[in-house]
Amino acid sequence: MRAAKFSLIVALALSCSPVSAVFADLRYETKIIGIGASDLADLVAEVSQLKALEDRLPISEEALRRRAEDDLDRLKDAAASLGYWSAQFAYEIDTGADPAKVTVTAKPGPLYHVASVEVLGVDSRPLSVPLDSVTLPLKPGDPARTAPVIDTETALLAGLGHTGHPFAKAAERRVVVDNDTQTMTVAYTLDPGPAMRFGSAAISGLDRLDPAYVERRIRWRQGASYDNRSVDETRKALVESGLFSTVRITPVADPADPTQARMNVEAVERAHRTIGVGLAYNTSEGAGARLFWENRNLFGNAEYLRLSLAAGQQKNEVAANFRRADFLDSEQDFLALAEIADDTPTAYHSRRVHISTGLERRFDRSLIGGIALGVEKANVVQLAILSSLTASQRTQHYALIGLPLYLKLDNSDDLLDPTRGYRAQVSLVPYQSFSGQNLTFAFGRISASTYQRLEDSDRYIVAASAAMSSITGASLAELPADKRIYAGGGGSIRAYGYQMAGPLDINNKPIGGKSSLELSLEARIKITDSIGIVPFVDAGSFYGSSLPQLGKRLLYGPGIGFRYYTSFGPIRVDIATPFIRRRGDSPIQFYISLGQAF
Numbered sequence: 127m128r129a130a131k132f133s134l135i136v137a138l139a140l141s142c143s144p145v146s147a148v149f150a151d152l153r154y155e156t157k158i159i160g161i162g163a164s165d166l167a168d169l170v171a172e173v174s175q176l177k178a179l180e181d182r183l184p185i186s187e188e189a190l191r192r193r194a195e196d197d198l199d200r201l202k203d204a205a206a207s208l209g210y211w212s213a214q215f216a217y218e219i220d221t222g223a224d225p226a227k228v229t230v231t232a233k234p235g236p237l238y239h240v241a242s243v244e245v246l247g248v249d250s251r252p253l254s255v256p257l258d259s260v261t262l263p264l265k266p267g268d269p270a271r272t273a274p275v276i277d278t279e280t281a282l283l284a285g286l287g288h289t290g291h292p293f294a295k296a297a298e299r300r301v302v303v304d305n306d307t308q309t310m311t312v313a314y315t316l317d318p319g320p321a322m323r324f325g326s327a328a329i330s331g332l333d334r335l336d337p338a339y340v341e342r343r344i345r346w347r348q349g350a351s352y353d354n355r356s357v358d359e360t361r362k363a364l365v366e367s368g369l370f371s372t373v374r375i376t377p378v379a380d381p382a383d384p385t386q387a388r389m390n391v392e393a394v395e396r397a398h399r400t401i402g403v404g405l406a407y408n409t410s411e412g413a414g415a416r417l418f419w420e421n422r423n424l425f426g427n428a429e430y431l432r433l434s435l436a437a438g439q440q441k442n443e444v445a446a447n448f449r450r451a452d453f454l455d456s457e458q459d460f461l462a463l464a465e466i467a468d469d470t471p472t473a474y475h476s477r478r479v480h481i482s483t484g485l486e487r488r489f490d491r492s493l494i495g496g497i498a499l500g501v502e503k504a505n506v507v508q509l510a511i512l513s514s515l516t517a518s519q520r521t522q523h524y525a526l527i528g529l530p531l532y533l534k535l536d537n538s539d540d541l542l543d544p545t546r547g548y549r550a551q552v553s554l555v556p557y558q559s560f561s562g563q564n565l566t567f568a569f570g571r572i573s574a575s576t577y578q579r580l581e582d583s584d585r586y587i588v589a590a591s592a593a594m595s596s597i598t599g600a601s602l603a604e605l606p607a608d609k610r611i612y613a614g615g616g617g618s619i620r621a622y623g624y625q626m627a628g629p630l631d632i633n634n635k636p637i638g639g640k641s642s643l644e645l646s647l648e649a650r651i652k653i654t655d656s657i658g659i660v661p662f663v664d665a666g667s668f669y670g671s672s673l674p675q676l677g678k679r680l681l682y683g684p685g686i687g688f689r690y691y692t693s694f695g696p697i698r699v700d701i702a703t704p705f706i707r708r709r710g711d712s713p714i715q716f717y718i719s720l721g722q723a724f
Contacts, residue, residue, distance in 0.1 A: 325386030410623030414438030542695030610638025621683020634710025
């Protein structure tokens with residue numbers, strides 16, 4: 127992002143490269159000296175076309191010199207953008223070496239600072255802008271960088287938009303750099319426009335969708351003071367619905383009432399039906415595929431229906447998911463699920479039917495909660511050998527009623543590729559049998575993850591997660607094998623196979639437990655905009671008691687991941703190996719999927 131201001135020059139340089147460069151034969155290497163490790167050194171290396179085009183060989187020494195000359199102004203602009211306004215750059219070329227040596231010598235000079243920041247109205251008098259205690263990006267004494275100059279203007283206009291001025295605009299931005307005092311002064315002239323209130327909303331662009339659906343997502347109140355944060359929240363709510371290809375919200379002066387801004391909401395519907403396919407692979411579960419069809423506006427009120435068919439080496443499933451938006455309240459949805467599955471993981475063989483209905487409520491932008499009533503019926507064959515169970519007892523038939531309850535908090539910035547913020551979830555499911563073996567137990571889980579940028583961009587991210595699960599009310603032998611707790615696999619402890627991170631029987635089959643602890647730490651490093659690496663370490667286990675037994679050993683292992691970033695999310699490839707390898711553990715676990723691990 128720091129090099130964005132130079133993108134036009136870069137594009138011109140590339141487009142003007144001579145066609146004859148295909149036949150180039152002058153190899154060279156570039157070295158930049160005079161700057162220690164710093165933001166300036168990183169930016170200079172990033173924008174230098176001498177370095178970027180080393181694999182596009184010039185046809186002659188003269189062409190190489192033209193490339194170096196073109197670089198000098200680019201490097202000066204880069205230095206000035208970070209506050210080094212008197213920086214000087216020079217180059218030397220040694221064609222006697224093979225490859226030729228290009229040495230760029232930098233003299234950054236002193237770091238300039240901001241002397242003053244003024245905010246004026248169009249009458250040239252000081253203008254007060256309410257900022258809700260937000261500190262402006264630029265203030266006296268700061269390094270005289272260019273990016274905060276633009277960011278401050280944006281923040282000032284946003285502040286006016288927050289406080290009733292929908293048509294605020296910048297009239298002039300005056301920046302003066304004084305080489306004698308090594309300072310920069312900045313003066314903004316803003317035209318706030320009239321203070322206005324929200325007027326009526328006019329909705330356009332809809333095809334099959336009921337306009338009431340859009341109206342229920344409008345976050346402002348007619349007659350209230352204009353606040354562009356309410357406009358942004360409305361736009362975000364409409365975009366996140368997945369129903370629209372375009373959402374535009376524009377305030378327009380109302381000739382009938384100069385104190386009100388009429389709000390034009392243009393929401394263009396996207397295609398409501400989608401057919402898709404997904405593929406995944408990992409070492410322990412093998413290959414899997416999923417085919418789905420969905421309709422996001424089934425009856426005209428944003429009803430969502432998804433039908434899916436999954437097939438794999440360890441799981442086959444047919445499922446239907448239904449969601450009725452705005453059920454009894456604009457912040458509440460009705461949910462329904464029906465699925466038939468045949469699971470054959472290492473621990474058990476389960477054939478089951480599951481039906482549930484429930485409600486999900488949005489308490490605010492980041493917190494949702496839900497409650498459901500579910501019925502499950504299954505035949506399960508436990509593959510692990512427990513001394514307390516005979517061969518016939520390892521086959522169980524159960525029919526359960528469950529009452530899932532959950533709270534989800536999501537303050538992260540992206541669903542599939544979070545780079546900042548945090549997430550947390552608490553869930554509780556009480557179960558009671560209504561046929562067959564008498565069973566009463568409850569499953570609970572708490573999980574959290576956090577994401578921290580190490581600099582302003584998303585180039586370096588540290589991510590950590592922790593989760594604990596527990597079952598109470600039934601003994602381990604009484605619990606059906608597919609209701610026990612397991613750990614290991616792509617969404618858990620990646621160094622161990624699916625369900626394998628815990629006690630095994632004599633045949634290396636996972637027994638399952640009544641609790642688990644899972645910990646993960648990742649460093650997400652972008653090498654380019656589309657390629658990244660992720661070194662990580664995972665640890666944890668499942669246990670036979672209702673609480674994790676921290677005195678017992680944890681199973682853990684490191685790994686390395688590779689990411690290919692696309693417009694719809696990162697494609698993930700992870701390779702991990704266990705530190706503690708038992709007889710039943712593979713030395714390598716390999717995973718391919720979409721999205722980050724957590």
